[in-house]
Amino acid sequence: MYDKIFPPKQVVLPSGKVVLEKRSRTPLILLLMVIAIVWSVNMTGFDIKLLFRRIDQFFVIIGDMIPPKWSYFSSLWRALVATLQMSLVGSMIGALLSVPFAVMASANIIRNQVVVTVFKVILSLLRTLPTLVTALIATFVFGLGPTAGVVAILLFTISYVGKLLYEQIENVDMGPFEAMESIGMTRIQAFRYAVLPQVLPGFLSTSLFCFEGNVRYAAILGYVGAGGIGLLINENLGWRDYSNLGMIILALVVTVYLIEWVSEHFRKKLI
Amino acid sequence: GSKNNSSENSPSPSASAPSESAQPAAIDIKELKVSFVPSKDPETIITATDPLKDLLKAQLATEGYNVDKVSIDVGTTYEAVGEALTAGSTDIGFIPGGTYALYDDGADVILTATRAGLSNDSDNAKDWNDNKPTAATAEQANYYRSLFIAGPSKKGQELAAKVNGGEQLTWEDLNSANWAIMSTSSSAGYIYPTLWLQKNFNKSLTDLSHVVTSDSYGTSFARLAAGQADVIVAYADARRDFEPKWTADFGRGQSIWDETNVIGVTQGIYNDTISVSKNDKIMTDEFKTALQNAFIAIAQTEEGKKVISVYSHEGYKVAQSSDYDGERQAQELIKSMKK
Amino acid sequence: MIEFKNVEKKYPNGTAALQNVNLKIGQGEFVAVIGLSGAGKSTLIRCINRMHDITSGQLMVDNVDVTGLKGKQIRNFRRRIGMIFQSFNLVTRTTVIKNVLVSFVPDLPFWRKVTGIFTKEHKLKALEALDKVGILDKAFVRVDQLSGGQQQRVALARTLAQNPDIILADEPIASLDPVTSKQVMDDFKKINKDMNISVIMNIHHVEVALEYADRIIGIRKGEVVFDGESDKVTKHILNDIYGGQVEELKSSMEEKSAHV
Amino acid sequence: MIEFKNVEKKYPNGTAALQNVNLKIGQGEFVAVIGLSGAGKSTLIRCINRMHDITSGQLMVDNVDVTGLKGKQIRNFRRRIGMIFQSFNLVTRTTVIKNVLVSFVPDLPFWRKVTGIFTKEHKLKALEALDKVGILDKAFVRVDQLSGGQQQRVALARTLAQNPDIILADEPIASLDPVTSKQVMDDFKKINKDMNISVIMNIHHVEVALEYADRIIGIRKGEVVFDGESDKVTKHILNDIYGGQVEELKSSMEEKSAHV
Amino acid sequence: MSTIEKQLLASPRNRSYVLIVTAIVLLLFLWSLSVVSFKDVNQSGLKIAQNIMNGIIHPDLDLLLNVSKQSVLYLLVQTLAIAFLGTVVGAILSVPFAFLAASNIVPKPVSWLTRLLLIVIRTIPALVYGLMFIRVSGPGPFAGVLTVGLTSIGMLSKLYVDAIEELDTKVLESMTSIGCTTFEKIRFGIVPQLMSIFMSVTIYRFDMNMREASILGLVGAGGIGAPLIFAMNGYKWNQVGSLLIGLVVLILIIELISNKIRAKLIKG
């Protein structure tokens, strides 16, 4: 298409040979990018000068957070633990459930294109549904508190890990899969023995990243009464109690760091 | 997009002021930023605020100010507008009294909204139950109350029966119920109910054993209807707002007035304010007065009424900082209880 | 015994990859299939274990019509036929023995299939298979740490562990260097002779084919144009199989020998 | 002319990779360096363009003492010497021509370096280089779509575009199959003869070395144990270079020829 | 046979390790499972949930199709602009972070410190960033862009780092042999390798940012978020439904396009 509008350039070598050079798409892409950026800048009122002039205001709240109020830890750790539990359960179940979804959405494993498309769209829809909405609905179904948060996290995990997983599965080397089939395995068995070992490290790493993300995400879930540390964040934001907020964030940072450290340890073992 | 933030432009008498007959030289203002926080459930989700821009421009022009551009933003949290006012990144904020009191280091209150008064205004809960349903009156009020509302659950009925029977509720009665309240910075959903508990039982909302926070009054009422909560706290006309939903969406057989009862009434809460930023060079006393006049005038036009009704405002009254001393005390009290 | 009767294979896009194929291959034969690229060698081999379906004709293996098999029957049938690929098709992230153990999966009870825990007996069998191809010492090494030749041997061991009657090999030495190729071909020969397993192999190296195989099948444009003992292959026959391109082939053969 | 005078190279960990090396290589020679793995072949080659520093002795290229060069001088000096690697070392994600154009980068004005926009003249030169190695038609194809042999040719073209006096090649055909190897070796030979570029090549395939190179340098344990014309290499000499392991080598050679 | 048995005995014993790790994970899981309870499931709650769903799947189409400056369509387009520009900002900020965090480029302590900083950056909730930026620019889409930009950094730089750590450094060796300086090596050896992966990661993040629009509503940072939250708070689920439909259609279109581009970038 593009090549028809911009016919390839001819390059003639001194020896008389002729090479056709396809027109680069880079200028067109750059042009489109520039147009898109200019349009968005207009649309959003983005103003880099204002940003630099007033950037000091950005740090006011950070300044208020330091030093964090250490004594607040005694009132936040329960909520933190609850948040961790919520995320752990939601992420683990979600990650496990995402596997069948991802398999059904992989064009190279499932031969029926309709099934594949349907599952891809399901995963996409799941990701679009705002977690706030799912969490709120969950509070009505499962009552108030962490169960609802778990469900919301679980749904999000399925959609996020599921999507990354099916992308990995579709990029996998299908040779071993073929070999397994030639041995007489079913497609599901062949998946288990030929594809799973290849995607396992990636799967674990996305799941752990998602778990860590969920710990932070659980912070927002407090907003709809799904429990956890989110309630405390909202409360302290409401009261402009930024030193307490600083303590919460510090506690979260330490937690996330520990999770990352542990997950890195196991990921290295696995690869 | 705005190329310049208004706060950086001090008002200057314009050289080429349009010579409007009897007016003194008009003052130019590049941009005026107005931020809204609907403190109650907004009438419509579409921010039908566009007409306000022109109304405000027109009114300010008659006060001798030429505003090039009015931009309006709608946030959903009070803190966002509060911070913006203190930082001077917005000029005018429609915020609840509680938020004003919390951010008064950077915000000045200029107006209080007035709204239709209600047919009940007693601070005795039984009166509200005897005179059901509550209706709007033609009178304007600049304050409202918060109610403790007991729902159709067994516990809720039990509490209501006690109140209607003229008995005093005990702390044990309240403590045995499931509560749905709003976040801590909400006046009607947290602060004033806490004050009430403090006055009557020397306790706070957080002392209750079974209490959950809702993201919105809608959720509170839904939980009340579902029996997940026995008691909720809400602004006085909330039941009017949720009357249709009660039977339609929350699936109750009878009307909200039949199934819910008031078991406590808080003192008056000042209505929403219009506050302006202190850290904003254009906010001279003259300009504040001009704004006060402009908003009051807008609220009297047909078109203006329509716009502000989106936020359940019906008119504006000039306000002083001292009007909110009660609010400040309440907040002090709650903060000291938290510690 | 494998028997092709008037087999034809058309791909969905209309390519007629096999036409009019009639062949009988007895148990224990070592057959090399040669032909130009695109002649249909891979298609021929893959029809035997139903990795592809034929479009008409009959394909009998031990007097069973393969075309009629379904689902579980196909899978059981495939268990008897080992397949070796040009690119080995191993799971490179796991150990050698795990790659071999895979052959036992279809026989396992469900819980073992899911957990991937194998019995001691199976492990011994897998090790034996590795021993047969001479890489017992690499059993617990990860496959991606092996050379190409060693990897092909793992693939061979995987197939042996399956205890097949027939081995199909699709250009098993194409991605190996000459020395390793020789070792792998020797392995094939040994297995073929010692265990009486039929070997049907696609191969591009004519000289290797002539050296190792008992029987040569030449394919051109989807048709069998030669079928006979290796010793009977003449330059003329090669010319026929390779459709007049034998001159090129010859020169490339010469190049190669000049080269090594 | 390249001249090694008593060159010694010790790695920081104490390994003496080169000792007592004295060599003179004239312009336009085709030299093959052979020896066991670990003998020091790569080290020898890499000292020439200062990818490694020698620890004592002198290394002169065209009567300039290479050891003394610094920073920009080294870079300018390297521009005259092309280097080819076993694993090609191309940027696989871009087109062939962009890989070749990289040779001109050090001569570009700053803005061109930043934007990566090359002159038409440079493009022509790059295309010519590609023409010389016979893959002009692949000029605008992404490298990862090429076969190994084609990739090595791109590397060769990149080096040619540099217009070097000397090409150093570290096992350029080790990862290629026999047919492609031959093509690449022919390219080397052609360049060497037509353009009078010196070629110094490490190589494991003795037969190939003997066939193509004018001169053989045998290295054992960091020392030059043979230096002479290819025709003069006898089994005895090979035995010496490969330290008694020539029996094995021989058998492997026989295997190979049996094989092709 | 005996050598075979010997070899079997020589199999690496990591069973106890695997068992212990599995046991720990299981225990953690069971311990966490204690937060889950289903005793609060009741009929009227289900009824309300059902009504909510019912509202969402019976969207208020008038709202969606009405075209004015404040219509859903306009706000959707504004969300698109916020997400796009936010992603651009995030991508630009992430590049230096990624290089500073890549252990094969900078010394260990530097990469460790950068990683720590990245954790801090991505741990601060979007709500808090929203407030910080509102102090800078006031409520509105500009604050939204900045918030989106900052919240994108966490994921973007992590995926960038992964790409950088997989760099093929052999190319650099050959560039050294050509006589290139460090700058030239980065420009012509590293950038071409990273470009397409970075682009593909960034496009993925753009897609995610569109979906996070509802969170922006919480801080008044423009776009479809505020109406979405208002509609939720007002229990107008048919309005929520219509907003979501608009969002979903837009996102599906974007996803379709971005998948195409990403496939092209990766496979060439």
Ligand SMILES: Nc1ncnc2c1ncn2[C@@H]1O[C@H](COP(=O)(O)OP(=O)(O)OP(=O)(O)O)[C@@H](O)[C@H]1O
């Ligand atoms: N999946 C397929 N769909 C359509 N046509 C195919 C397919 N696979 C192969 N073909 C075509 O069928 C013909 C035979 O292909 P086949 O792979 O059997 O050849 P081959 O002899 O194995 O060649 P090579 O030596 O290159 O492997 C070729 O024309 C090929 O293009």
Ligand SMILES: Nc1ncnc2c1ncn2[C@@H]1O[C@H](COP(=O)(O)OP(=O)(O)OP(=O)(O)O)[C@@H](O)[C@H]1O
């Ligand atoms: N960077 C290094 N640090 C320390 N020792 C090294 C280094 N590189 C090579 N050596 C050692 O120097 C000796 C010569 O290595 P060199 O790579 O030159 O051998 P080679 O002849 O090229 O071998 P091969 O054929 O395997 O490539 C070997 O003993 C090797 O272990």
Ligand SMILES: [Mg+2]
């Ligand atoms: Mg084939």
Ligand SMILES: [Mg+2]
């Ligand atoms: Mg070497």
